[in-house]
Amino acid sequence: MSAFLGPIHHWLYNKIKIQHDIVEDIMSLTENKQLNLNIREKLIEQYGDAEMKPLEEVIDVNNIHGWLQKKVSLEENRLAYAVTQLLNENSSMMHELKDLFANKGAEVSTLTENDNVNDIYKTINDTLLDGMPCDHANIVVSQEDEEVIWKRNVCVHEDYWNAVGGDISNYYLLREEFIKGMLERANVTYDKLDETTSKISRR
Secondary structure, three states: OHHHOOHHHHHHHHHHHHHHHHHHHHHHHHHHOOOOOOHHHHHHHHHOOOOOOOHHHHOOOOOHHHHHHHHHHHHHHHHHHHHHHHHHHOHHHHHHHHHHHHHHHHHHOOOOOOOOHHHHHHHHHHHOOOOOHHHOOEEEEEEOOOEEEEEEOOOOOHHHHHHOOOOHHHHHHHHHHHHHHHOOOOOOEEEEOOOOEEEEEOO
C-alpha cells in the first residue's frame, strides 16, 4: 500500500495528527477539571471514531485525496466543537485553553535559535493544519534572510466554527498561542501586522 503514498500524504497526515492530539488534550482538560461536559462522548456521537492509526493501515488508496480531505474536515469539526462547547459552558476556561495551545506548540516544536527564519516559517507551515495543500490557505508576502512575512490567503476554518455556533476569533486567538509556543526556543520576534498578516524576524 505504501507504494501509492508520497511524502506529501505523510506530511498532511502528521498535521492532522497534531490537531487531533490538541483535541485529545482538550478532552483531558475537561475531564481533569471534572466539568462533566461529556465532550468525548459527544464528539464520537457527532463525528464518529477519530482514532489515528498508521497512515498505511487506514488510507483508501483508491481515493487518497478524498480520504485525507475527510480526515482534515473531521479534525476541524472536532476542534471547533470541543473549544466551543467548553467556552459555552465556562468562558473563563479560555486562559487554560491558551496555556494548552502554547504548551502543545512548544511540545511539538523542534526549533532552536540556530534555525534561520525561512526554515522556521517552513516548520510553522509544516505543523499547522490549514486545509489541503491545494487550498493555498497562506501565501508568502516577502522572504529575506532575516525576515519572513506571510498572510492568510483564505480562511479554511470558519465554516467549521460556524457549523457548531462557534466564534472563529477563538480559533485564531488559540492559534497565536500555539505559534508562540513553537517559537519559544527559536530566538525570533513574531508579530501580527494586521488581522491576516504575520511576520517572524531576527534582526
